[in-house]
Amino acid sequence: MQQIFTSNINPNFCFNTSTQLLNMLKLYIIPVLPFFLLLNYTSAITSDGLALLSIKSAVDGGATALSDWTDKDDTPCHWTGVTCANFSGISDPQVVGITLAGKNLRGYIPSELGNLTYLRRLNLNNNKFHGSIPDQIFNATSLHSVILSGNNLSGELPMTICNPVRLQTIDLSRNSLTGTIQKFLGNCRELQRLVLAGNKLSGEIPAGVFPGLPNLIQLDLSSNSLTGSLPFDIGELKSLSGTLNVSFNRFTGKLPESLGDLPLTVGFDLRHNNFTGEIPQSGSFANQGPTAFLNNPSLCGPPLRKTCREDISTGLGSPGTKTLSPVINDDVSKKRLTPGMIILISLADAFGVALIGLLFVYLYWRKKDSNSCSCVCKVRFGGNHKSKLCTFPCVSGIDNTDSEAESEKEVAASNGGVAGGEGGELIAIDKGFRIELDELLRASAYVLGKSGLGIVYKVVLGNGIPVAVRRLGEGGEARYKEFVVEVQAIGRVKHPNVVKFRAYYWASDEKLLISDFISNGNLASALRGRTSMVLTWSMRLKIIKGTARGLAYLHECSPRKFVHGDIKPSNILLDNDYQPYISDFGLNRLINITGNDMSSSGGFMGGGLSYLKSTQSEKLNNYRAPEARIPSNQPTQKWDVYSFGIVLLELLTGKSPELSSPTTSTSTEIPDLVKWVQKVFKEETPLSDMVDPMLLQEVHAKKEVLTMFHLALACTEQDPEIRPRMKSVSESLEKIRT
Structure with a gap:
């Protein structure tokens, strides 16, 4: 064997051996190398x-x-x-x-x-x-x-x-x-x-x-x-x-x-x-604004401004088939009337309307004078305002006139009897609320204020418990069932941040709403220096969180899924612990049923003398969403979200969007508060120049303040579809700590 190997030794052995090894690697080792690598890779x-x-x-x-x-x-x-x-x-x-x-x-x-x-x-x-x-x-x-x-x-x-x-x-x-x-x-x-x-x-x-x-x-x-x-x-x-x-x-x-x-x-x-x-006008359709239906040329009916015209088909199709289409202006009829004729017709119409209006005013005051009964008032002056202590207003012909000596007392009408006219009765919505009509009529009543929505009274019952009573007016006799359905729905609303509705009175010539009296005024008075209270950062957080919870409940959980339609500081009442209560919900519908005037809003439930007085000086409600200022638009919950955002901005900045009287307001008025805040953010203005000066020494959590600003701006988006739901807003606010 040794001989064989020695005899076959090649002088180029090293070179040949290397070549052979390389060939072996190519043939046997390299093809299986990925397998070994894969074993290592998977392991x-x-x-x-x-x-x-x-x-x-x-x-x-x-x-x-x-x-x-x-x-x-x-x-x-x-x-x-x-x-x-x-x-x-x-x-x-x-x-x-x-x-x-x-x-x-x-x-x-x-x-x-x-x-x-x-x-x-x-x-x-x-x-x-x-x-x-x-x-x-x-x-x-x-x-x-x-x-x-x-x-x-x-x-x-x-x-x-x-x-x-x-x-x-x-x-x-x-x-x-x-x-x-x-x-x-x-x-x-x-x-x-x-x-x-x-x-x-x-x-x-x-x-x-x-x-x-x-x-x-x-x-x-x-x-x-x-x-x-x-x-x-x-x-x-x-x-x-x-x-x-x-x-x-x-x-x-x-x-x-x-x-x-x-x-x-x-x-x-x-x-x-x-x-x-x-x-359609049923169910959820009634809660939509016109923006939901824009750019559908062949749609008609509310909330769009296109009325539907009923056409009877002829020719093709079944005879008498009715279709609805948008009304198109008839230019032919316009051409038949000259400008002079149009002016004469307009003047005649205006004169006729004015004459009829004067006639109704005359009949109204004549009836009022013949059926009126006096309200004996004791006027007290103190500070910069005056308050009234009156007997409860006349209801259905009961004469509350007392002698001059009795006018110094807090006793109301001395005459008893069944009030309210034929069929008049006092109905308690809340099962825990017990009151007789005679007790209500004889109770001490304090006038809180007046507005286009009537008079609101603070009435102290015999057990010492105060309630707020609003007079709605004399109309609506034919809509009694509709009225009852509405007040029953309002009465089922039970939330710690919503004013509780207790009872109502209905008669042909008188309608009353009775609710809890909230003792510490309203947010508008607190913000604008009309009270002695100073709203700290923790108080403001408590107020805005409670308001958000109450509004989210009205939107999501209440029986009617209410749209408030008029959220603003004067409709946010405060108790002695600065717990907020939303008032006025559902009032728009009730006012519509009774035929009262909706030109102003003064609050459904009482919260102090200043509760209604603030509405007298308001010329424009800048808390309302842009789409809410179009008369033909139907209220939606996104209106409330916008208004809530404005209230939140006011709490943060101390600046009011209302055109209030300068003699009764210490806050700075900025009619377009949203644009002002957007501008200062864009210019990177220091936070200290944006926040209410009363909070500068107290607020240290810059991140939380900025979060609230961004949340308020989201609520006040111009496009209502972009605004968040109140439920989401409330959940975001709950995450912000004092």
Whole structure:
């Protein structure tokens, strides 16, 4: 053997051996090297980590953008945007969340994400991902939310999208998705938010989708190319809140009356479509403003200013078929009237109206003089104002006239008997409230003030408990049942930050409302120096938080889902502990029924002498939302949100938006308070120049003050659809500590 080897020795042995080794590496070692590397690779990281590395591979420049995503780690739980959780029976923590929002990532979404068994949240919003949404990612059956908005995704909605049975949020807005909305979306039974706005979806929405979504809270299909009519079963979305947004599409046909079956808190955004016919007036429709229906040329009826004209079809179609269309001005009839004739007709009409008005005024005062009875008053002067101590006003012919000596007493009418005229009775709404009509009439009554809404009295009952009594007027006899329904609804409102309604009195010639008397005046008086109280930062926080809770209750939880319509400091009453109470809710409707004057507002429940006096000097209510100043608009809850925002700004700045009398106000008046605050923010004015000077030494939490400013500005957005709900506002305020 040795001889063989020695005899075959080649002088070029080293060179040949090296060549042979290189050939062996090429043939046998290099092909299996990836296998050994893969064994080492898989042993270093979990299967969840491998699935996540597919994102890094799919992203252009992923090595830089996701530099801390490396296969050298045992677990991906410390990687940027990755959240993990431990589960019983599983040794390794599992990936439950991927959040890579706003990182300018460009690439495609890998299908390997569907291997993440425990993934709950996938948020790739505001990047530059392109391509279609892989069907396989919905194999991650634990998904709760999928947020892929603000990318360049294309293709159709995946048919597997409802595979995760717990899926609650789908936000695919602001992409380039095409195709139609398929019926399989109705299989997402737990879905709460469906946002598909800003895509290229087309076609009709099939019936049967919405009944399968009983938990849906948010629906936004705006800015697509959807056609056809809205499915009638859209009214089955009983959990919907916020805004139903189908604006900027190509919907046609009549608005389904079932939309009125949606909760009263739901706002509609139906703008820029081709809906036709008359807007229904039932249910939620009655709570919408005109902005909800703009740019639908063939829509008519309230709250739009287009009245509907009834046409009888001729020719094609069944004889006598009626259709409704917007009224178009008849230019022919205008041409027949000369300018001179129009002026003469106008003058004649004005003269006739004035004559009739004078006649009614004469008859009214004649009747008032014949049926009037005196109210004996003791005028007391003190300080800079005078207060009145009077007997309770005459009700249905009871004469309260007393002698001059008795006028010095606090005793009311000396004559008893049944009051109220035929059928008049005092009805207690609150079961715990007990009072007889005679007791009310004989009680000591103090005039708090007058306004276009009548007189408000503080009445001290025999047990020493004061109540506030408002006289509504003499009209409305034919609408008794309607009046009772309204006061019963008001009476069911029970919240610690809303004035409690106790009883009412109805007779043909007198209507009274009885509620709790709040003892410490109102917020307007406190802010504008009409009282001795100084509102500290903690007091202001307490007042605004309580007001927000009460208003959110009226909007969301009260029997009628009330729209207050006139939130301002004079309608926020304060007790001795500075607990706020919202007053005046529901008053607009009652005033309308009784036919009283709504030209001013003075407060439904009493809170002190200054309660109503402040309304006499108000020329313009700058607490009202811009859309609320259009007479034809119907009140909405977003009106209240705007007004609340103005009150919040006043509490923060100490500046009033009201044009009040300078002799009774120590605050600075800025009619457009919102623009002033926006301006000082834009100019980066120091916070000390914005906040009420009375708070400068007390407020140290700059972050919390800024949070409240931003919240107030959100409430006072010009577009009512952008303003938050009062429930959200209240929840945000509760997070702010003193």
